[in-house]
Amino acid sequence: MNPHKYLRAYMAGLLVPTLALPVLVLAFVMERYVFGEMLPIERVMIFPMAFVPLLWGLWNMLYVASRARTHLSIGIHGAILPFLLAPLGILLTLALHFQIPGFASHIFPIVAPVGLILYYLLWKYVVHFLNGVLGIG
Amino acid sequence: MNHQDDNELRELLKRNIPPLGNRDLPRDLWPQMLERLSRQPFHVPWFDWALAALVGAAVLIFPGIIPALLYHL
Numbered sequence: 226m227n228p229h230k231y232l233r234a235y236m237a238g239l240l241v242p243t244l245a246l247p248v249l250v251l252a253f254v255m256e257r258y259v260f261g262e263m264l265p266i267e268r269v270m271i272f273p274m275a276f277v278p279l280l281w282g283l284w285n286m287l288y289v290a291s292r293a294r295t296h297l298s299i300g301i302h303g304a305i306l307p308f309l310l311a312p313l314g315i316l317l318t319l320a321l322h323f324q325i326p327g328f329a330s331h332i333f334p335i336v337a338p339v340g341l342i343l344y345y346l347l348w349k350y351v352v353h354f355l356n357g358v359l360g361i362g
Numbered sequence: 363m364n365h366q367d368d369n370e371l372r373e374l375l376k377r378n379i380p381p382l383g384n385r386d387l388p389r390d391l392w393p394q395m396l397e398r399l400s401r402q403p404f405h406v407p408w409f410d411w412a413l414a415a416l417v418g419a420a421v422l423i424f425p426g427i428i429p430a431l432l433y434h435l
Contacts, residue, residue: 245435252432273433310434336430339420342413343431349410 230361231286237355238285241347242278249273269323272314280310285352289361299356303348307340 253270256262288302295302318325356362421428 242435245432249432249435252429269433273435277435307434314434332424332427332430335420335424336427339417339427340431340434342417343435346410346414346417350406 230289233359233361234286234289234356235282237359237361238282238352239278240355241351242273242281246274246278265323268321269318272317276313276317277310280306280313281352285356289356298349299353300345300349303352304341304345306348307337307344311337311340 253266256264256266284303284306288299291297292299292302353362421431
Protein backbone atom coordinates (compact mmCIF):
# COMPACT_ATOMS: atom_id res chain seq x y z
CA MET A 226 0.00 0.00 0.00
CA ASN A 227 1.53 3.29 -1.10
CA PRO A 228 -0.98 6.12 -0.63
CA HIS A 229 -0.98 8.96 -3.14
CA LYS A 230 2.06 7.57 -4.96
CA TYR A 231 1.18 9.34 -8.21
CA LEU A 232 0.80 12.67 -6.43
CA ARG A 233 4.21 12.14 -4.85
CA ALA A 234 5.67 11.12 -8.21
CA TYR A 235 4.29 14.31 -9.74
CA MET A 236 5.82 16.40 -6.95
CA ALA A 237 9.21 14.68 -7.25
CA GLY A 238 9.25 15.20 -11.02
CA LEU A 239 8.22 18.80 -10.73
CA LEU A 240 11.06 19.91 -8.47
CA VAL A 241 14.03 20.05 -10.87
CA PRO A 242 12.51 22.36 -13.52
CA THR A 243 10.99 24.46 -10.73
CA LEU A 244 14.47 25.00 -9.31
CA ALA A 245 15.84 25.90 -12.76
CA LEU A 246 13.09 28.47 -13.29
CA PRO A 247 14.54 31.31 -11.15
CA VAL A 248 17.81 30.95 -13.06
CA LEU A 249 15.92 31.33 -16.32
CA VAL A 250 14.01 34.37 -15.04
CA LEU A 251 17.29 35.90 -13.85
CA ALA A 252 18.82 35.30 -17.29
CA PHE A 253 15.77 36.95 -18.88
CA VAL A 254 16.01 40.00 -16.60
CA MET A 255 19.76 40.31 -17.27
CA GLU A 256 19.19 39.99 -21.01
CA ARG A 257 16.47 42.64 -21.01
CA TYR A 258 17.58 45.19 -18.44
CA VAL A 259 21.35 44.76 -18.17
CA PHE A 260 22.36 43.94 -21.74
CA GLY A 261 19.46 45.83 -23.34
CA GLU A 262 18.48 42.99 -25.71
CA MET A 263 14.90 43.34 -26.86
CA LEU A 264 14.08 39.72 -27.73
CA PRO A 265 10.42 39.25 -26.71
CA ILE A 266 11.22 36.22 -24.55
CA GLU A 267 8.20 36.85 -22.31
CA ARG A 268 6.07 35.63 -25.23
CA VAL A 269 7.49 32.10 -24.91
CA MET A 270 8.18 32.07 -21.17
CA ILE A 271 4.99 30.05 -20.69
CA PHE A 272 6.87 27.01 -22.00
CA PRO A 273 9.58 26.73 -19.30
CA MET A 274 7.27 28.17 -16.64
CA ALA A 275 4.30 25.85 -17.16
CA PHE A 276 4.75 23.17 -19.79
CA VAL A 277 8.16 21.86 -18.75
CA PRO A 278 7.40 21.38 -15.01
CA LEU A 279 4.02 19.87 -15.88
CA LEU A 280 5.57 17.39 -18.28
CA TRP A 281 8.35 16.45 -15.84
CA GLY A 282 5.72 15.69 -13.20
CA LEU A 283 3.57 13.69 -15.60
CA TRP A 284 6.63 11.89 -16.98
CA ASN A 285 7.62 10.78 -13.48
CA MET A 286 4.06 9.58 -12.86
CA LEU A 287 4.33 7.58 -16.06
CA TYR A 288 7.65 6.14 -14.87
CA VAL A 289 6.15 5.05 -11.54
CA ALA A 290 3.14 3.55 -13.31
CA SER A 291 5.10 1.71 -16.01
CA ARG A 292 8.40 0.64 -14.43
CA ALA A 293 7.08 -2.73 -13.27
CA ARG A 294 6.19 -3.62 -16.88
CA THR A 295 8.94 -1.89 -18.87
CA HIS A 296 11.90 -2.32 -16.45
CA LEU A 297 13.36 0.78 -18.08
CA SER A 298 15.98 2.60 -16.02
CA ILE A 299 14.92 6.03 -14.79
CA GLY A 300 17.85 7.65 -16.63
CA ILE A 301 16.75 6.26 -19.98
CA HIS A 302 13.13 7.10 -19.22
CA GLY A 303 14.17 10.70 -18.51
CA ALA A 304 16.35 10.88 -21.63
CA ILE A 305 13.28 10.10 -23.77
CA LEU A 306 11.48 13.21 -22.50
CA PRO A 307 13.41 15.73 -24.67
CA PHE A 308 12.05 13.95 -27.76
CA LEU A 309 8.64 15.14 -26.59
CA LEU A 310 9.66 18.48 -25.11
CA ALA A 311 11.85 19.82 -27.90
CA PRO A 312 9.23 19.57 -30.69
CA LEU A 313 6.64 21.04 -28.31
CA GLY A 314 8.95 23.95 -27.53
CA ILE A 315 9.63 24.60 -31.21
CA LEU A 316 5.90 24.34 -32.03
CA LEU A 317 5.06 26.82 -29.30
CA THR A 318 7.65 29.35 -30.47
CA LEU A 319 6.24 29.07 -34.00
CA ALA A 320 2.64 29.34 -32.80
CA LEU A 321 3.44 32.45 -30.78
CA HIS A 322 5.35 34.01 -33.71
CA PHE A 323 8.58 34.18 -31.76
CA GLN A 324 11.53 34.80 -34.04
CA ILE A 325 14.09 32.14 -33.08
CA PRO A 326 17.53 33.82 -33.04
CA GLY A 327 19.78 32.77 -35.90
CA PHE A 328 22.47 31.29 -33.67
CA ALA A 329 19.92 28.83 -32.23
CA SER A 330 19.84 26.78 -35.43
CA HIS A 331 23.66 26.68 -35.50
CA ILE A 332 23.96 25.39 -31.95
CA PHE A 333 21.21 22.77 -32.34
CA PRO A 334 23.68 19.91 -33.16
CA ILE A 335 25.41 20.65 -29.86
CA VAL A 336 22.34 21.39 -27.74
CA ALA A 337 20.54 18.17 -28.73
CA PRO A 338 23.11 15.63 -27.44
CA VAL A 339 24.08 17.78 -24.46
CA GLY A 340 20.40 18.12 -23.54
CA LEU A 341 19.91 14.36 -23.78
CA ILE A 342 22.90 13.69 -21.54
CA LEU A 343 21.77 16.35 -19.07
CA TYR A 344 18.29 14.86 -18.90
CA TYR A 345 19.74 11.37 -18.46
CA LEU A 346 21.92 12.50 -15.55
CA LEU A 347 19.25 14.64 -13.88
CA TRP A 348 16.70 11.84 -13.99
CA LYS A 349 19.13 9.12 -12.99
CA TYR A 350 20.45 10.95 -9.96
CA VAL A 351 18.22 13.85 -8.92
CA VAL A 352 14.71 12.58 -9.75
CA HIS A 353 15.67 9.09 -8.57
CA PHE A 354 16.88 10.57 -5.26
CA LEU A 355 13.69 12.63 -4.89
CA ASN A 356 11.57 9.55 -5.59
CA GLY A 357 13.43 7.80 -2.79
CA VAL A 358 12.89 10.72 -0.41
CA LEU A 359 9.17 10.65 -1.13
CA GLY A 360 9.00 6.90 -0.65
CA ILE A 361 8.36 5.85 -4.24
CA GLY A 362 11.95 4.99 -5.21
CA MET B 363 11.33 5.47 55.92
CA ASN B 364 10.47 2.14 57.53
CA HIS B 365 9.66 -1.21 56.01
CA GLN B 366 5.89 -0.60 56.15
CA ASP B 367 6.27 2.68 54.24
CA ASP B 368 8.26 0.84 51.60
CA ASN B 369 5.50 -1.67 51.13
CA GLU B 370 2.84 1.02 50.95
CA LEU B 371 4.82 2.93 48.38
CA ARG B 372 5.29 -0.24 46.32
CA GLU B 373 1.57 -0.93 46.43
CA LEU B 374 0.75 2.65 45.48
CA LEU B 375 3.12 2.49 42.52
CA LYS B 376 1.71 -0.87 41.41
CA ARG B 377 -1.81 0.49 41.55
CA ASN B 378 -1.16 3.73 39.74
CA ILE B 379 1.34 2.72 37.07
CA PRO B 380 -0.21 0.23 34.65
CA PRO B 381 1.85 -2.83 33.69
CA LEU B 382 3.79 -2.48 30.42
CA GLY B 383 2.22 -5.59 28.94
CA ASN B 384 4.09 -7.17 26.03
CA ARG B 385 7.57 -5.69 26.19
CA ASP B 386 8.87 -7.55 23.11
CA LEU B 387 9.16 -5.71 19.79
CA PRO B 388 6.48 -6.67 17.29
CA ARG B 389 9.17 -7.77 14.85
CA ASP B 390 12.85 -8.62 14.75
CA LEU B 391 14.88 -5.55 13.75
CA TRP B 392 18.15 -7.41 13.22
CA PRO B 393 17.51 -8.48 9.57
CA GLN B 394 16.75 -4.85 8.73
CA MET B 395 19.99 -3.79 10.41
CA LEU B 396 21.96 -6.42 8.46
CA GLU B 397 20.34 -5.27 5.21
CA ARG B 398 21.29 -1.66 5.95
CA LEU B 399 24.88 -2.66 6.80
CA SER B 400 25.25 -4.63 3.58
CA ARG B 401 23.78 -1.85 1.42
CA GLN B 402 26.27 -0.56 -1.13
CA PRO B 403 27.50 3.01 -0.62
CA PHE B 404 26.40 5.57 -3.23
CA HIS B 405 28.42 4.87 -6.35
CA VAL B 406 28.58 6.83 -9.60
CA PRO B 407 29.90 4.76 -12.54
CA TRP B 408 32.82 6.15 -14.51
CA PHE B 409 30.79 6.68 -17.70
CA ASP B 410 28.37 8.95 -15.82
CA TRP B 411 31.35 11.02 -14.66
CA ALA B 412 32.49 11.12 -18.28
CA LEU B 413 29.05 12.25 -19.43
CA ALA B 414 28.94 14.95 -16.75
CA ALA B 415 32.39 16.12 -17.83
CA LEU B 416 31.19 16.21 -21.43
CA VAL B 417 28.24 18.42 -20.49
CA GLY B 418 30.52 20.70 -18.47
CA ALA B 419 33.00 20.97 -21.32
CA ALA B 420 30.24 21.69 -23.86
CA VAL B 421 28.84 24.46 -21.67
CA LEU B 422 32.30 25.98 -21.23
CA ILE B 423 33.21 25.79 -24.91
CA PHE B 424 29.78 26.79 -26.24
CA PRO B 425 28.16 29.06 -23.62
CA GLY B 426 25.53 29.93 -26.22
CA ILE B 427 23.80 26.61 -25.52
CA ILE B 428 22.95 27.62 -21.93
CA PRO B 429 19.75 29.58 -22.80
CA ALA B 430 18.55 26.74 -25.03
CA LEU B 431 19.18 24.20 -22.26
CA LEU B 432 17.45 26.38 -19.68
CA TYR B 433 14.50 26.86 -22.01
CA HIS B 434 13.92 23.11 -22.05
CA LEU B 435 14.56 22.60 -18.35
